[in-house]
């Protein structure tokens with residue numbers, strides 16, 4: 471569904487991604503992990519058109535996304551939830567969701583799309599007149615997800631959906647992610663919470679210093695000593711190596 475090939479990208483003349491390659495098959499959850507500063511957010515921002523790549527390929531169902539704007543990429547069926555969520559704290563839940571539908575052709579279609587989203591997120595319907603900033607951390611994360619779903623994407627890009635959430639909310643967000651995936655949505659998820667993403671992903675890519683460091687299934691990753699020590703806090707393995 472999504473193919474990223476030898477992608478190079480960055481800020482100004484600073485090249486952060488130095489040839490990253492990854493694929494997302496239809497209906498799968500793909501995780502991207504790696505240390506801080508590896509270029510994970512830069513990868514998602516480039517796929518979604520916020521950054522223009524210096525080189526390489528990005529295709530969605532064989533159509534190139536290079537040179538397209540985020541609103542065009544959104545219309546092709548790819549949604550993006552940024553690391554901070556991007557909610558408007560002073561606006562209501564309903565108003566935030568309406569913004570997610572700004573690309574739809576009529577108010578009627580926005581209303582229909584919001585109805586469908588409220589079916590999936592009944593607690594957001596209950597809180598539709600509340601300010602987004604008054605929701606719990608978990609509900610805010612659900613709202614950011616729901617807003618991206620208003621445009622009915624086939625592929626969703628998520629930047630650290632578990633960041634700064636209490637553990638019970640992390641479980642809720644991931645239960646939602648898995649339910650969305652079971653209904654056919656493909657997801658490309660950047661995560662610091664390695665155990666969480668390994669528990670749901672079909673395939674995992676490790677980025678380090680703007681390059682691919684590993685890719686395979688979560689089971690394969692767990693069997694790769696070097697990667698396991700680096701990313702799974704395998705203290706036993708680390709002390710054996712010392």
Ligand SMILES: Nc1ncnc2c1ncn2[C@@H]1O[C@H](COP(=O)(O)OP(=O)(O)O)[C@@H](O)[C@H]1O
Nearest residue numbers: 481484486504505506507508509510511512513
């Ligand atoms: N707006 C920016 N301008 C310049 N450099 C940036 C900007 N955003 C991120 N970077 C740099 O790009 C590198 C990768 O950042 P990022 O993609 O956010 O990493 P990750 O998400 O893996 O932690 C870091 O060295 C960071 O300092």
Ligand SMILES: [Mg+2]
Nearest residue numbers: 510511512553
């Ligand atoms: Mg990041």
